[in-house]
Amino acid sequence: MFQNNLKMNLAQALRKQAPIDIHPEVEDALGRNIPVVALESTIISHGMPYPTSLETAQSLESIVRSTGSVPATIALIGGRIKIGLQPLELEYIADTTANPNITKLSRRDIAPAISMKRDGATTCSATLIFAALAGIKVFATGGLGGVHRGGERTMDVSADLQELTRCPVGLVSAGVKSILDIGRTLEYLETLGVPVLTYGQTNDFPGFYTARSGFKTPWRVNDAGTAATVLHTQWKLGMTNGVLFAAPIPEEYEAAGLAIQQAVERAISEAEDNGIHKSGKEVTPWLLKRVGEITGGKSLASNVALVRNTALIGGQIAVEYAKLERYTTAQDVQLHPVAKLSTLTNLTIQEKPVYSKTEPSPSLIVVGCAAVDITSQPYVHPDSNSNLGLHSTSPGKVSISLGGVGRNISEAAHRIMSSQSPDLSSATMLMSPVGSDPFGRLLMDETRMLGMRTDGLIANDEESSAVCNMLVDASGNLKEGVADMDITCSLDGDMVVRYLETYTPKVLAVDGNLSETTLTTLVDYCSQKKLDIFFEPTSVMKSTNILSAIAEVKDLTRSPVTFASPNILELCRIYHEVRSPSWDLMSSEAWWRVIDGFGLGSAFRMDLEKLARMDVSKDDPRQGTLSFLISEGIAQMAINLLPFFEKLVIKCGERGVIVAMRLSGHVVETLPWISATNSFDARRVIARSMSSREMVVLQHFPALHIDKSSIINVTGAGDSLVGSLLATLVSNPKAFESPKSLKDMVDKAQQAAVLTLQSSASVSPLLSAMSASKKTLEL
Numbered sequence: 110m111f112q113n114n115l116k117m118n119l120a121q122a123l124r125k126q127a128p129i130d131i132h133p134e135v136e137d138a139l140g141r142n143i144p145v146v147a148l149e150s151t152i153i154s155h156g157m158p159y160p161t162s163l164e165t166a167q168s169l170e171s172i173v174r175s176t177g178s179v180p181a182t183i184a185l186i187g188g189r190i191k192i193g194l195q196p197l198e199l200e201y202i203a204d205t206t207a208n209p210n211i212t213k214l215s216r217r218d219i220a221p222a223i224s225m226k227r228d229g230a231t232t233c234s235a236t237l238i239f240a241a242l243a244g245i246k247v248f249a250t251g252g253l254g255g256v257h258r259g260g261e262r263t264m265d266v267s268a269d270l271q272e273l274t275r276c277p278v279g280l281v282s283a284g285v286k287s288i289l290d291i292g293r294t295l296e297y298l299e300t301l302g303v304p305v306l307t308y309g310q311t312n313d314f315p316g317f318y319t320a321r322s323g324f325k326t327p328w329r330v331n332d333a334g335t336a337a338t339v340l341h342t343q344w345k346l347g348m349t350n351g352v353l354f355a356a357p358i359p360e361e362y363e364a365a366g367l368a369i370q371q372a373v374e375r376a377i378s379e380a381e382d383n384g385i386h387k388s389g390k391e392v393t394p395w396l397l398k399r400v401g402e403i404t405g406g407k408s409l410a411s412n413v414a415l416v417r418n419t420a421l422i423g424g425q426i427a428v429e430y431a432k433l434e435r436y437t438t439a440q441d442v443q444l445h446p447v448a449k450l451s452t453l454t455n456l457t458i459q460e461k462p463v464y465s466k467t468e469p470s471p472s473l474i475v476v477g478c479a480a481v482d483i484t485s486q487p488y489v490h491p492d493s494n495s496n497l498g499l500h501s502t503s504p505g506k507v508s509i510s511l512g513g514v515g516r517n518i519s520e521a522a523h524r525i526m527s528s529q530s531p532d533l534s535s536a537t538m539l540m541s542p543v544g545s546d547p548f549g550r551l552l553m554d555e556t557r558m559l560g561m562r563t564d565g566l567i568a569n570d571e572e573s574s575a576v577c578n579m580l581v582d583a584s585g586n587l588k589e590g591v592a593d594m595d596i597t598c599s600l601d602g603d604m605v606v607r608y609l610e611t612y613t614p615k616v617l618a619v620d621g622n623l624s625e626t627t628l629t630t631l632v633d634y635c636s637q638k639k640l641d642i643f644f645e646p647t648s649v650m651k652s653t654n655i656l657s658a659i660a661e662v663k664d665l666t667r668s669p670v671t672f673a674s675p676n677i678l679e680l681c682r683i684y685h686e687v688r689s690p691s692w693d694l695m696s697s698e699a700w701w702r703v704i705d706g707f708g709l710g711s712a713f714r715m716d717l718e719k720l721a722r723m724d725v726s727k728d729d730p731r732q733g734t735l736s737f738l739i740s741e742g743i744a745q746m747a748i749n750l751l752p753f754f755e756k757l758v759i760k761c762g763e764r765g766v767i768v769a770m771r772l773s774g775h776v777v778e779t780l781p782w783i784s785a786t787n788s789f790d791a792r793r794v795i796a797r798s799m800s801s802r803e804m805v806v807l808q809h810f811p812a813l814h815i816d817k818s819s820i821i822n823v824t825g826a827g828d829s830l831v832g833s834l835l836a837t838l839v840s841n842p843k844a845f846e847s848p849k850s851l852k853d854m855v856d857k858a859q860q861a862a863v864l865t866l867q868s869s870a871s872v873s874p875l876l877s878a879m880s881a882s883k884k885t886l887e888l
Contacts, residue, residue, distance in 0.1 A: 119242050123558045128223055131243065132193025133524075133877040138179040139244055141869050142434055144427035146173045147240035147248040147278070150184040150194075152416060153203045154211050154230035156251065157409065158401075163203035165413050169420040170199075173249070176424030183239050185214060188226035192243050195878075202230055215268045233280070234272040237351065241276035246340060246430050248278050249423030251416040252286035252317050253353065255294030258377065266297065273303045273351040279340045279430075281308070281423040283415040284355045287317035287373050288396045295324055298353065306330050306339065308356040308422060318373070318411050319366035320357035330354070333422065337429035356422050358415040365407050372403040470612045471538035471562070472839045473522055476605055476631070477515020477620030477645070478597040479541035479556075479566065480575035481548045482871070484508050486582070511555050512871050513575060513597075514620040514647045515541055517825050521832020521861060523561050524876040526839065536839060540565035540608060542600050544574035565608070572596035597622040602630025609634065616640075616838050618831075621647030625657040632658035632669050641838070643672040644754070645831050652679040653686045659753045660692065665699040668755035668771065672838075674831050676760040677743060684746040687753070695749065703752040707771070707805045708798030716787050716794040717744055717807070723792065725764050726811050732763065735792075735809055743767065744807055751805065756845055758834060758855070760827050765812040766855055770845060772804040781847050782806075791848065810855045815863050825871035826862040832872070833861035833879075 122129060131139075138145050148169055153162040170180040181193040184202045191198060205211050214222055214229035216238060222229045231239065233253055240248050254267025267289075273280065285294050295314065298305055307314060307329040316322030330336045336354055343352065358366065376399040400408045487505035511520075519539035526533035539561065543549035545568045552574060556563050575597055579590035600623060609617065617640055619631055632655070635642040646652035652675060662669040675683060687694045694700065721739045725732040738744040747757050747769035756770040772782060782804060787794050792809040837844050837854040844854045857879070864873040 119244065120554070120558060122242065123560075124554065128189040129242075130189050130191050132181065132191070132195070133874040134179055135181045135193035135243070136874040136877075137868060137870070140874065142431055144176075144178040144247070144424070144431040145181050145243075145245045146178045146420070146423045146427050147236055147243075147245045148173070148180055148182040148420070149233060149236040149248070149250050150182055150202050150230035151213050151232045152251050153199075154205050155213055157412065159204045159206055161409065161413070162205075163200055165416065166199050166203050168413075168417060169249075172417055172420040173424040176421065176428055178247075178424040178427045181240075181243070181245060183231045183236050185219075185222055185227065185229035185231070187228065188223045190223070190239060192239055192245075202228075216272065217268070233269040233282075234267070237269070237272045237276040237278055237280065240278050246278060247281065247423045247427040249281045249416075249419040251283060251412060251419065253280065253282045253284070253294075255285040255289040255291070256297055258288075258290045270294070270297055270301060270303070273298070273353065274301045275349065276351050277340075277343060277349050278351045279336065279354060279423075279426060280351055281354045281356055281419045281426065283358055283419060284315040284317050284322060287319075287370060288377055291316065291322045292324055295326075301350075303350055304328065304339065304343075304352045306336070306352065306354055308336065308354045313357070315355050315357040316366070316370065317415070318358060318362075318369040318408070320360070320363050326355065333425035333429045336426045337433055340426070340430055341433045354422070354426070356415075356419050358411060359418050362411045362414050365404075365411060369400065369404055369408045369411060372400045372408065375403060376400050469535045470614070472533075472536040472615045473526075473618065473835055474538045474540055474565070474608065474612065474614045474616075475515050475519040475522070475618040475620075475835075476540045476600065476623065476627075477518070477618075477647075478513035478575055478594060478622040479511070479516035479539060479543060479552050480513035480577055480594065481551060482510050482512035483576065483578045484510075485578070485580050487580075509551075510871055511552065512577060512824075513541070514622065514645060514828055515539060515597075515618075516552075516556075517828035517871050518618060518620070518645060518832045518835065519561065520559060520872040521829040521865075521876055522836045522839075523559070523832075524872065524874070525833055525836040525861065525879055527560065528877045528879055529836075529840065533839075534560060535562050538562055538565045538608075538612070538614070540567070540600075540605060542567050542569045542572065542596050544568070544572055544596060545570045546574055548574035548576055567600070567604070569596055569599055572599050594622055598624040598627075600624075600627055602627035602634075605631060606634050609638075609640070614640075615842060616643060616835060618643040618645065618835055620645045621651035621654050623654065625654050628655055629658040629661055633661065635671075636662065636667070636669055639667075641671040641842070643674070643831075643835060643838075644670050645828075646673065646675045646679040646683070649678050649682045652682050656683070656686060656692055656694070659687075660694060663697075663699060665703050665752040667773075668751065668753055670754045672756045672758065672834075673754040674758045674760060674827070674834070676762070676827065677741075680743065680746055680750075680757070680759055684750060687750065694753070700752050703771075703803075704749070706798055706800075706803045707748070707751075707796055708800075708803065709748070709796050709805065713794065713796040713805075720789065720792060720794050720807075720809070723789065723809075728814060735764075737764070738767075738809075744769070747807065748805060758831075758858075760830065761812075763812055766810040766830075766859060767807070768810070768851065768855065769807045770805070772806065772846070774802050781849070785848055791852075793848070808851070810852070810859070813856075813859045813863050815866060820866045821869050822871070823866060826865045829865040829872055829876065830858045830862040833858040833876075 153166040173180040184191050211228045211230055213232055214235045215232050216234050254269035257265040285291055305326050307326045312325045312329050313321040314324040314326050340352055376396050485507050487503035519537050523537040526536050543552050543566050553563055553566055575594045577592045580588045582588055644655050659669055686692055721735045723735050724730050751771045759767040794807050796805040844850045861876055864875045
């Protein structure tokens, strides 16, 4: 996914392989201009006892979500920066009793902690750094650090203040921590040029536990829209400093504030007496704990209340800021960061194929098209009553993203496999030609940013990179377009074979953009090596590119193509072409021998007719029945193609998925298929011939329910489904050999397709979280 909203410094950090993991939900939100609020982790690791710390952390994330924003709690785990935490990671950071090695991280600690693979909770300063790095505009916390009491002698000043001069982030807090010198902190912020605004009815600067500290601020705001405008104005002016919004503690906690403040003064006095005040960053946690002891826990309740309040305000400001960004974008054509291709000129594309293993061998190699998609959407289409001529430019929006069937499949498989285990982050290789041009550099750069390997991207000096330029109307419907995909046909089959010989993957996937010659070479190689090959037809026109390869195979004892994933139109096109006089592949003795061996008798046909009378959906009878299996000839076409394609996964859109497959040899004779029977509950019919050791299975999998109003993009759902299938086949090559594992695989693939339907990206970033619920945190 091309990250429109990520800052270029994050892009640069990722290009340098910085250890940064962006939570898929946060990544998706940033890419779609959904508001995001950063949350620090020190407040939960060192500011509160467990389990209150965990409960508060979960509560803050829920409050942020209630405003329409996405929470991004930031921490360091195992030497990797986490922008957004999984539930188990949040629990890990919150429980410092069980995990005592979690350290507080300020700017000075970041590089050492990463280098030593440590765990750390981010303070305000570190959280500001990472929020700014990711392009997050709002950060909510409890109290800002500042000038310590006696700081004019000791020079003990929090790094938080300096960080506000470097990070263009709006920090919402309940002022500065009450243990500090509030007056000198405000003076220092003025010196640094950091705007300080009270978020309330008066200019009183809050005293953390109290609404009034006795100091005033020069400015105040009392609504999220105005606060967001202050931030946005600084952005428009190119100012790189942050803004402090000081939000008073809720009124109901004001009464307890004076008593708590007296406890603060007592704790400070004790710290000076016992020398703890000289212990640096350990002072604040000690003081907060001691204040809690003196107040009998009342300070903890106030701490929780004030940070819940700032999380609410922060979420509201983030929502208003996102509106301002969308409004600004709508004022003119928005060219996404690809316009800044000058920043990519120092990148180099692999000039020639390298066959030495520079990375771990991939388990999956996907060979196909990697393209740049350019979408132009005028605000008013020129053929409407807009007084705009058809031969003139129109104001509108231009967006750029990565596409191409092979690339989309690779990204989907990569995201899912990486979520299963970090060891699988290099398990997918995309092999595709790219031009030695700016679009080629963009493809290389963005592929690397996704954490995908790039050693399969091959530069072609004679061809331009694949580009699809589309004009859509205001509703997003395609009006016209130009697709320049010729470079994909230039990929030489022998070159791919050399990669296969070097890396020996478990599965090879190819898309229909490849030339007939290349496909023939690869199918022949896979047949000789008994390597599973997966064919994605790509389009009705290109679906028949595989037929030259099939026509070369004379022995159909083993289908030449292991897997294929056509939609219904592509299935029909392949079937009719195979039967046509120009190919006539269904009249050979080899084809008839296989078909006869299936044992398709009258009982199978009767079972198929019974299946066809079932509803498409168990939940919505309005979608009709499965009669199309017979009336449109889908079942017949699929079964007749099985001698060429061993396993067909047929994409039927709203009608779900149909799997038609032949099982041969030992698979038929062993459990669990030997005991499998027709099951109309499972929507499955079977034909078995023990004499030829062949079995045919045809099974329908209903589509997952999805609210149509949530559908954003239909172009990449099929690719995500295929990517998920491939990810499963890598981890379980025998997934088709059991009814249960088959169902699990198809269900997961449909879940991947649904996530992409609900995303503006060609592949939903949320695929990276599909296995999160099954993972355990390994630390």
